[in-house]
Amino acid sequence: MSEPVYRLEVLTKIFDGTLTAVNGVDLTVRPGEKVAVIGPSGAGKTTLFRLLNLTVRQTAGRLWIAGQEIGDLHGARLREMRRKIGTVYQQHNLVPRLRVTHNVLAGRLGTWSLPQALRSLVRPREEDLRAAHRALSQVGIPEKLWARTDELSGGQQQRVAIARVLLQNPEVILADEPVSSVDPTLAHGIVKLLVELCSTFHKTLVMNLHSVDLALAYFPRVIGFRDGQVAFDRSPDEISDDLLTDLYAGRLTSVSAEDSPDAVPETIRSGTPLLRPQ
Numbered sequence: 001m002s003e004p005v006y007r008l009e010v011l012t013k014i015f016d017g018t019l020t021a022v023n024g025v026d027l028t029v030r031p032g033e034k035v036a037v038i039g040p041s042g043a044g045k046t047t048l049f050r051l052l053n054l055t056v057r058q059t060a061g062r063l064w065i066a067g068q069e070i071g072d073l074h075g076a077r078l079r080e081m082r083r084k085i086g087t088v089y090q091q092h093n094l095v096p097r098l099r100v101t102h103n104v105l106a107g108r109l110g111t112w113s114l115p116q117a118l119r120s121l122v123r124p125r126e127e128d129l130r131a132a133h134r135a136l137s138q139v140g141i142p143e144k145l146w147a148r149t150d151e152l153s154g155g156q157q158q159r160v161a162i163a164r165v166l167l168q169n170p171e172v173i174l175a176d177e178p179v180s181s182v183d184p185t186l187a188h189g190i191v192k193l194l195v196e197l198c199s200t201f202h203k204t205l206v207m208n209l210h211s212v213d214l215a216l217a218y219f220p221r222v223i224g225f226r227d228g229q230v231a232f233d234r235s236p237d238e239i240s241d242d243l244l245t246d247l248y249a250g251r252l253t254s255v256s257a258e259d260s261p262d263a264v265p266e267t268i269r270s271g272t273p274l275l276r277p278q
Contacts, residue, residue, distance in 0.1 A: 003067035004028045005172050005204045006052060011061035013047050013228075021047035023228035024061065031171075034195055035206045036215035039225035040248050045208045048225065049176045052206065053085045054078065066171070083110040086170035088194070090177040092161045096150035100160055103149050104132040107167030135163035139193060155186040162194065166201075173198060175207040179214070187211065191218050212244060 006029040013022040021044040029035055037045050050056045051063065054070065063070045065081060073081055086107075094103045105120055105128055120128060129145075136142045139159040144152060149160060158178060165173055175194055179187035191207070191214050198205040209215045215222050216236040224231040224239075224247045231247050232239070 002031055004064070005031050005033070005066060006206075007064040009062040009064075011051065011063055012059050013044075013051060013056065014059040021228055022051060022058075025228075025230055027223075027230060027233075029172075029204060029206060031204055032202060033204055033206075033221060034198065034219050035221045035223060036219035037206065037208045037223045037225050038210070038212055038215045038247070039231070041210075043226045044228040045225050046176060047228075049087070049174050049206075049208055053087045053174050054082050079110070083168070084171045086165035086168045086173045088158075088161055088165055088173065088175040088178045090180050092157045092181075094149050094157055094160060094164075096148075098149055100136070100144045100147050100149055100152070101129060101132045103160055104135055104163045104167055107135075107164040107169075110168065131167060132163070135166045136160075138166060138197060139163045154182045155190065158182055158190055159193070162190075162197070166197065170203070172204040172206070175205065177208055177210060180210060187214060188217075195219070 006027065008025050008027040011022060011025045011027075012020070014020050023044075025048070037048070039045055047056070051058055054065075057070075066084070068081065070078075070081070095106075101124060102121060105124060108120075108128070109117055124132070133142055133145050136145055136159075139162050141156055141159050141163075144156060144160070149157065152160065158181075162178075173194070178194065179190050182190065191209075194205060194207065195218050197203075207215075207219070216239065220235055221233070222236055222239060223233045224243070226247055232243060234243075
């Protein structure tokens with residue numbers, strides 16, 4: 001059996017010596033898996049993703065990626081590992097005034113020298129333009145190759161961000177709330193697109209979602225995260241309404257540095273039960 005993409009052993013992240021965002025997490029993600037992470041705001045999900053994409057280091061515990069312990073990686077070896085991980089962010093992280101093609105080609109910055117990057121900004125090579133067009137075709141907007149990014153809708157900008165990750169060609173894609181800034185009617189399409197692309201190109205997908213409905217509808221494995229810990233790790237058909245209510249109504253004892261402390265969704269605060277998709 002191949003090595004897990006991720007193996008976490010008592011992984012912990014504490015900010016400023018007192019704020020526990022991730023608290024002793026044990027977790028394994030296998031190659032090709034599609035995993036959704038759900039839970040209340042402030043539960044530490046974003047910090048967990050920052051640990052997984054190596055933008056922060058753990059305070060304690062151990063993390064392996066593809067069999068390599070991250071604590072042993074530094075310098076060039078660490079940068080090489082980061083190139084194997086693509087992240088789709090909530091805020092897209094695009095340069096608004098640039099053409100779409102330049103934002104997509106940013107997916108190759110990790111492998112380009114500074115002169116190559118500057119040359120691409122002025123006059124992209126034909127082979128790079130073909131690659132950008134192909135990535136945009138895969139996300140359904142090839143006609144936007146030369147459009148200004150700030151002229152696109154929110155949903156189209158998120159597709160540009162996905163195309164950028166496709167051009168990076170990572171082994172694993174982390175999507176941190178990728179549909180929270182788009183119209184709810186577009187959210188299903190973007191989540192479905194990411195799941196299908198990862199299946200087509202044999203990539204592992206881990207997605208942080210506020211929407212329980214989307215997680216249950218598109219992912220065979222759903223992890224409930226609360227108080228910096230894994231509350232449950234189950235398939236959708238094993239997740240009851242009571243389990244979801246406990247996940248979101250439970251009292252938070254710790255919050256991540258970047259999440260809101262407002263932990264309980266309106267559906268719970270108002271007494272309306274969470275509904276599973278039919």
